[in-house]
Amino acid sequence: MVHQRRSQRRVSPSGDTEVMRGNGEEEVARLLAPRLAYFAGVARTEHVTRAAQEMRVPQSTLSRAMVRLEQDLGVDLFARRGRTVSLTPAGRTFLGSVERALAEVRRAAEEVRADADPATGKVAFGFLHTMGAETVPGLLQAFRADHPRVRFSLVQNYGEAMLERLRAGELDLCLTSPVPDAPDLVARRLDEQKLRLVVPADHRLAGRRRIRLAEAAEETFVTLEPGYGMRRIADALCREAGFTPRIAFEGEETETLRGLVAAGLGVALLPPPAVPRPGVAELTVTAPRAVREIGVAWLEGHPDTPPVAAFKKFLLSRRGRLLP
Secondary structure, three states, X not given: OOOOEOOOEEEOOOOOEEEOOOOOHHHHHHHHHHHHHHHHHXXXXXXXXXXXXXXXXXXXXXXXXXXXXXXXXXXXOEEEXXXXXXXXXXXXXXXXXXXXXXXXXXXXXXXXHHHHOOOOOEEEEEEOHHHOOOHHHHHHHHHHOOOOOOEXXXXXXXXXXXXXXXXXXXXXXXXEOOOOOOOOEEEEEEEEEEOEEEEEOOOOOOOOOEEEHHHHOOOEEEEEXXXXXXXXXXXXXXXXXXXXXXXXXXXXXHHHHHHHHHOOOOEEEEOOOOOOOOOEEEEEEXXXXXXXXXXXXXXXXXXXXXXXXXXXXXXXHOOOOOOO
């Protein structure tokens, strides 16, 4: 199909004469986007006056916008007969893409409005894997007693990965440990969780209820991979106890580590399980004080939608009683 082309010279919205060819995609979009809805209205009615009335804009504004649009594109979009217009072949081709683009914009606008609705909006919430079995389901159940239609997008991950997604705008809030201290984040401590030394059921220490961590200095450890908050806490506790742990296995899930312990492959410092695991004994660590702090974090200066603000307020109200 051959489209009638205009001169490559065109007039910009500011009145400056520029050359369309060579502009980047962002520049082209900036120039064309404000006039696309006007173009679709004129194309639908095939009458400039009627389109201006429907869109509640001055007819002169609409006429100038169509002229500039054609100048920007370098293509005739309309055949004119007075105030009545009809689409050229190029205009019909352009209209199909414009209608799809406008429909996508409308869909996006409806989606963000729906997500911000106080009653039915959405919260993107991240949390540690170890909080997925009991803590988070209990929190959501309690919150939805008063906000039954609020929706959640839930993300389970380790702490650093969640903070990255928080900074990228993919999460509104996250429960993490250790509680982050960064200038671009706001974090509030909510609770602390005691850690245990987990040993095989037939281990020499399995009959004990309490232990000083230094007593495990000669043991082989299984632990989470570097970068996990729990790994940093465990390493720090061992240093405080006066030793560097000998590590045989590194993993990504605390329950996998419990399985390795049950198989006799080492011992581990872990938070308590949601359900007792057979094949292991869990000892209270008396020294050093073995706990991990859990807090909620969000992006500094990031505006909250009503459902996010409500859930944040709820989480902060659970300070000291976050965990089951």
